[in-house]
Amino acid sequence: xxxxxxxxxxYLDPHYIQRSNWLxxxxxxxxxxxxxxASIAIGVAAASDIRDPIILATLAGLVAGxxxxxxxxxxxxxSQTDVEKADIERERQELKxxxxxxLQRLAEIYEKRGLKKETARKVAxxxxxxxxxxxxxxxxxxxxxxxxxxxxxxxxxxxxxFTVGGLLPFLVTLFIPLESLEYSLYGFSxxxxxxxxxxxxKAGGSSIxxxxxxxxxxxxxxxxxxxxxxxxxxxxxx
Ligand SMILES: [Zn+2]
Numbered sequence: 073x074x075x076x077x078x079x080x081x082x083y084l085d086p087h088y089i090q091r092s093n094w095l096x097x098x099x100x101x102x103x104x105x106x107x108x109x110a111s112i113a114i115g116v117a118a119a120s121d122i123r124d125p126i127i128l129a130t131l132a133g134l135v136a137g138x139x140x141x142x143x144x145x146x147x148x149x150x151s152q153t154d155v156e157k158a159d160i161e162r163e164r165q166e167l168k169x170x171x172x173x174x175l176q177r178l179a180e181i182y183e184k185r186g187l188k189k190e191t192a193r194k195v196a197x198x199x200x201x202x203x204x205x206x207x208x209x210x211x212x213x214x215x216x217x218x219x220x221x222x223x224x225x226x227x228x229x230x231x232x233x234f235t236v237g238g239l240l241p242f243l244v245t246l247f248i249p250l251e252s253l254e255y256s257l258y259g260f261s262x263x264x265x266x267x268x269x270x271x272x273x274k275a276g277g278s279s280i281x282x283x284x285x286x287x288x289x290x291x292x293x294x295x296x297x298x299x300x301x302x303x304x305x306x307x308x309x310x
Contacts, residue, residue, distance in 0.1 A: 094229065099272040101141060101230040103265065105237025107291060109134045110261035111298040113245050117254045118302025123245070126253070130245045134238035142231030149223040156215055163208050174208065175200055181211050240264045258295050265291045 112133035116126045167174050175196055182192035199207040209215050241261050248256040265287045273283035 095272065095275050097145075097226065097230055098233040099268060101233025102237030102268055103287075104141060105134070105137065105234035106240055106261055106264050106268070107237075107294055108137050109238035110241035110244075110257055111294050113241050114254055114257045114295050115298035115302040115305075117245070117250075117257060118299045119305040121250070123250055123253075127242075127245050130242050134235065134242055137238060138231045138234040141234045142227040145230040146223050146227035149226040153223055156213075159213050160205070160209055160215070163213060164205055167204050167208065171200075171204075174204070178207060178211065237264070237268075254299060258292075258299075261295065262288060262291050 109130060113126060113130040116129040120126055178200065179189075179192045179196035182195050183189055187195060196207075199211075241257055241264075244257050244260050245253065248260075266284050269283040269287040270280045273280045
């Protein structure tokens with residue numbers, strides 16, 4: 073019984089949903105940061121026998137990746153904001169032009185959610201009197217504080233997450249001996265990816281084993297292919 077109540081509590085806790093949205097964006101960003109920065113580092117390490125170009129390419133990849141991730145997030149979330157704003161404006165117009173139809177529409181939404189016809193009508197009427205646009209935006213369009221897009225916050229969050237993720241393989245290029253740099257980059261980056269994948273799976277309540285398998289496979293493919301390209305390049309240059 074106690075367990076069930078906690079589960080329901082968790083389910084109803086808006087903060088949990090907000091947290092999980094943020095977590096997913098942060099994990100995605102950090103994952104990208106680790107994988108793309110490590111792949112660049114491994115590719116250049118495979119083609120170069122000196123450290124400086126490796127450090128330079130890794131740092132350039134980290135900065136470029138973080139900025140493009142932030143810019144991409146800003147653009148995509150901004151367009152979502154634009155759509156939301158246009159929807160809200162159309163809703164405002166509809167409420168002005170056809171208030172009775174809108175009231176009926178709202179009542180039908182509450183009826184579908186399980187209220188009796190009369191109760192649904194009454195709730196719709198009272199909420200319309202209180203704040204018609206607010207009720208329609210929330211219950212008809214499904215836009216609420218939690219889902220409302222915040223472009224700058226999203227951009228900063230994913231840019232920061234990418235940077236934190238990318239810093240890990242970058243530190244490896246600074247300190248690990250050159251002879252074993254390629255394999256160390258692969259090993260360390262895979263370890264970082266596995267820890268991140270396991271944390272995300274745990275926080276999201278999904279299978280940790282599956283998450284680790286998935287990230288190990290795709291991480292190996294990405295880093296393996298760039299190492300191959302680096303070696304091919306090295307043969308051509310050497
Ligand atoms: Zn409406």
